[in-house]
Amino acid sequence: VIDPADRGFTLGDGLFETLLWREGALRDLPAHLARLSEGCRSLGLPPPNPEAAEAAMRKAVEAAGLEGARAAVRLTLTAGSGGRGLDRPSQLSPSMVASAAPAPPADGPARLQTSRIRRNEHSPVSRLKTLAYLDNVLARAEARAAGADEALMLNGAGEVACAAAANLFWIDAAGRLCTPALGCGVLAGVVRAKVLAAAPSLGFEPLEVREPRSALDAARAMFVTNSLIGVRPVGALDGVAVALDPRMEHLAALVAR
Amino acid sequence: VIDPADRGFTLGDGLFETLLWREGALRDLPAHLARLSEGCRSLGLPPPNPEAAEAAMRKAVEAAGLEGARAAVRLTLTAGSGGRGLDRPSQLSPSMVASAAPAPPADGPARLQTSRIRRNEHSPVSRLKTLAYLDNVLARAEARAAGADEALMLNGAGEVACAAAANLFWIDAAGRLCTPALGCGVLAGVVRAKVLAAAPSLGFEPLEVREPRSALDAARAMFVTNSLIGVRPVGALDGVAVALDPRMEHLAALVAR
Numbered sequence: 308v309i310d311p312a313d314r315g316f317t318l319g320d321g322l323f324e325t326l327l328w329r330e331g332a333l334r335d336l337p338a339h340l341a342r343l344s345e346g347c348r349s350l351g352l353p354p355p356n357p358e359a360a361e362a363a364m365r366k367a368v369e370a371a372g373l374e375g376a377r378a379a380v381r382l383t384l385t386a387g388s389g390g391r392g393l394d395r396p397s398q399l400s401p402s403m404v405a406s407a408a409p410a411p412p413a414d415g416p417a418r419l420q421t422s423r424i425r426r427n428e429h430s431p432v433s434r435l436k437t438l439a440y441l442d443n444v445l446a447r448a449e450a451r452a453a454g455a456d457e458a459l460m461l462n463g464a465g466e467v468a469c470a471a472a473a474n475l476f477w478i479d480a481a482g483r484l485c486t487p488a489l490g491c492g493v494l495a496g497v498v499r500a501k502v503l504a505a506a507p508s509l510g511f512e513p514l515e516v517r518e519p520r521s522a523l524d525a526a527r528a529m530f531v532t533n534s535l536i537g538v539r540p541v542g543a544l545d546g547v548a549v550a551l552d553p554r555m556e557h558l559a560a561l562v563a564r
Numbered sequence: 565v566i567d568p569a570d571r572g573f574t575l576g577d578g579l580f581e582t583l584l585w586r587e588g589a590l591r592d593l594p595a596h597l598a599r600l601s602e603g604c605r606s607l608g609l610p611p612p613n614p615e616a617a618e619a620a621m622r623k624a625v626e627a628a629g630l631e632g633a634r635a636a637v638r639l640t641l642t643a644g645s646g647g648r649g650l651d652r653p654s655q656l657s658p659s660m661v662a663s664a665a666p667a668p669p670a671d672g673p674a675r676l677q678t679s680r681i682r683r684n685e686h687s688p689v690s691r692l693k694t695l696a697y698l699d700n701v702l703a704r705a706e707a708r709a710a711g712a713d714e715a716l717m718l719n720g721a722g723e724v725a726c727a728a729a730a731n732l733f734w735i736d737a738a739g740r741l742c743t744p745a746l747g748c749g750v751l752a753g754v755v756r757a758k759v760l761a762a763a764p765s766l767g768f769e770p771l772e773v774r775e776p777r778s779a780l781d782a783a784r785a786m787f788v789t790n791s792l793i794g795v796r797p798v799g800a801l802d803g804v805a806v807a808l809d810p811r812m813e814h815l816a817a818l819v820a821r
Contacts, residue, residue, distance in 0.1 A: 309566035309573055311661045316566055317640065318697040319576040350698075351705060379649075383574065391665070392636075393697070393704040393729050404568045408648070425686030429720050430699050432681075439696035440575040440650070441607075442687050447650040448608060463686050463720035472650050 313402055315385025318393070319439030321402075322346045322385075327410065327534050328368050328378040335534065336361060338497045343384065346435045351395075355384055355403055367405035379410035379535050385438065410535050416542025416551065417531055419470065420455035421520065422446035426468040428492030433462075436494055447471040457531065459523075459544065462492040466517050473531035473539070474499040478552055480525045484511040491517055498532040501562040508561070509554050528552035537563050570659055572642025575650070576696030578659075579603045579642075584667065584791050585625050585635040592791065593618060595754045600641065603692045608652075612641055612660060624662035636667035636792050642695065667792050673799025673808065674788055676727065677712035678777065679703035683725040685749030690719075693751055704728040714788065716780075716801065719749040723774050730788035730796070731756040735809060737782045741768040748774055755789040758819040765818070766811050785809035794820050 314320035324343050327334040340361075344354035364380045371378070383404045389396035424446045426433045446458035450471065458471040467487050469475050474496040476486045484506045487493050506513040516522075523529065529541035529549050538559035541549050571577035581600050584591040597618075601611035621637045628635070640661045646653035681703045683690045703715035707728065715728040725744050726732050731753040733743045741763045744750050763770040773779075780786065786798035786806050795816035798806050 309568050309570070311566050311640070311663060313566070313573070314701075316570070316573045317580070317638070317695070318701050319695055320698055320701050323574070350702070381574070383568070393701050394708065395701070395705065406568060423686075424688070425684065425720075427682065427684035427687070427699070427720065429680075429682030430684070431702065432698050437698050438574070438576055439698035441577055441689050441694050441696035442684070444571075444575050444577050444650050444652070445607070445688065448652065451651065463682075463684065 309402070309404070310388050312388040313385055314387060314390065314395070315383065315402060315438050319437060320386040320395070321383060321438045322350065322352070323381055323383045323436055323438060325534055326364065326380045326382070328373065328376070328380050328407065331374065333361065333364055333380060335497050338500070339534070342436070342495060342497065343382070346437070347384070349431050349435060350437070352384065352386055353399060353401060355401070360403065363403060363405040367407040371407040373407050373409065377410050377412070378407045380405065380407045383438070413536040413539040416540040417457045418455040418543040419457050419459040419541055419545070420450040420453045421545055422449050422458040422460050422471070424449065424460065426460050426462040426492035428462040428464065428490065433492035434489055434494060443471040455543070461520055465519055466491050467520055467523060469493040470531045473533040473536065475529070475531055476502060477523060477526035477529040479522070480527065482527070484513045485516045485518070486513070488515040488517055496532055497534055498537060498562055502532055502538065502558055505558060505561040509557055528555065530555050532562070566659070566661070567645045569645040570642055571644060571647065571652070572640065572659060572695050576694060577643040577652070578640060578695045579607065579609070580638055580640045580693055580695065582791055583621065583637045583639070585630065585633070585637050585664065588631065590618065590621055590637060592754050595757070596791070599693070599752060599754065600639070603694070604641070606688050606692060607694070609641065609643055609658060610656060612658070617660065620660060620662040624664040628664040630664050630666065634667050634669070635664045637662065637664045640695070670793040670796040673797040674714045675712040675800040676714050676716040676798055676802070677707040677710045678802055679706050679715040679717050679728070681706065681717065683717050683719040683749035685719040685721065685747065690749035691746055691751060700728040718777055722776055723748050724777055724780060726750040727788045730790040730793065732786070732788055733759060734780060734783035734786040736779070737784065739784070741770045742773045742775070743770070745772040745774055753789055754791055755794060755819055759789055759795065759815055762815060762818040766814055785812060787812050
């Protein structure tokens with residue numbers, strides 16, 4: 308249970324990670340813990356003890372009886388209770404909570420809908436997985452209401468940023484693999500990094516770009532990535548069909564290793 | 565206690581109100597409840613029952629033994645537990661929590677420091693008092709680290725927006741009372757509305773404006789407002805002294821009624 312005075316609850320003052328549990332292991336655990344520690348540094352929170360974090364997540368998987376399943380494991384770290392209003396207490400007592408739930412694989416290609424809610428590239432929060440996730444919740448709801456299943460989010464400058472719960476990649480007209488630069492206000496996704504690293508082996512020149520929404524109209528193919536779905540092709544954007552590229556399956560297999 | 569699966573905790577999916585308890589009453593209760601209901605409509609949450617909300621707040625004041633004190637009363641309303649990832653459950657079970665704490669009056673004029681963290685005018689969240697408040701926490705911490713006690717936040721377009729936990733007003737060179745328009749990404753403050761309504765009786769022409777940071781260099785006086793501090797003069801901005809105007813005291817007295 309959570310203290311109602313926990314700053315994670317009252318102010319979104321905290322971070323989380325979502326990991327895939329598969330074949331009895333927490334996938335990409337070191338990368339997730341490294342990102343969490345980096346986020347703590349950015350927010351001024353003490354980084355978690357890696358062993359304690361891993362133990363909490365394993366315990367959550369066991370408590371949910373999901374040892375043999377494909378599961379989403381969430382680790383939440385908050386600034387804890389205390390302080391007055393926005394001001395944190397001088398001595399922080401962070402809270403750590405882990406939970407696990409079944410995570411079925413993605414259900415076919417994603418249908419994206421451009422959201423009217425923009426990412427705030429002028430805040431470090433847009434590059435971190437923080438508890439202040441309401442923009443993403445609203446963007447997703449907007450996409451669902453439009454008959455799509457995920458949102459495409461631009462940033463304040465109108466540049467392509469990401470999906471509500473995933474990073475975005477596309478193959479441009481010149482055959483290059485593009486993804487928005489972190490400065491566009493996007494999360495440094497664990498799978499995003501793996502795709503960028505694996506791309507050259509598939510003959511792709513990977514590029515981190517700042518591009519307007521119109522750049523996607525010329526894309527040959529598109530996919531979204533996160534730790535739970537891996538690489539998921541995009542089948543439609545704003546109601547317009549997007550072609551599938553067989554190399555996406557190779558990328559999916561590479562990053563799933 | 566809060567369920568660790570509560571979406572208010574996991575995603576910032578909820579709203580809050582902070583009211584002043586003074587002389588045995590919840591100040592401006594109807595305005596706060598109206599704003600909360602409006603926010604619920606915007607976020608797609610069922611609005612709270614006003615009687616239940618008031619009862620919860622009164623109970624919190626009593627439980628804290630603050631009936632005879634000046635207190636800050638916080639009412640938090642979340643989307644409750646359930647759903648999968650960003651997607652809300654089809655049937656929402658909102659949570660409501662109230663708490664109370666002593667609230668001493670403001671400690672002299674505020675010293676503001678311009679934050680590098682911007683308000684996101686491209687999201688409804690910037691106009692609501694949501695649980696996704698981390699930008700404000702970080703902006704405040706940045707101001708404190710710079711020796712100030714509150715942040716001045718601009719929006720993505722570089723327009724003046726608000727303080728981290730207050731609305732902002734200034735008297736311009738022509739003697740007009742200016743405050744950023746809601747479209748700049750600011751909260752529709754309860755005291756902000758009272759100041760706008762009271763201004764003409766003090767000979768001010770109130771204006772809701774979209775102005776760059778440089779507009780403040782020519783300001784004759786400046787103040788911030790919220791429900792706990794009422795009207796608080798600004799004594800310095802970015803280390804430069806700002807003059808005080810005696811009419812601010814009259815405004816403070818008017819809105820404190």
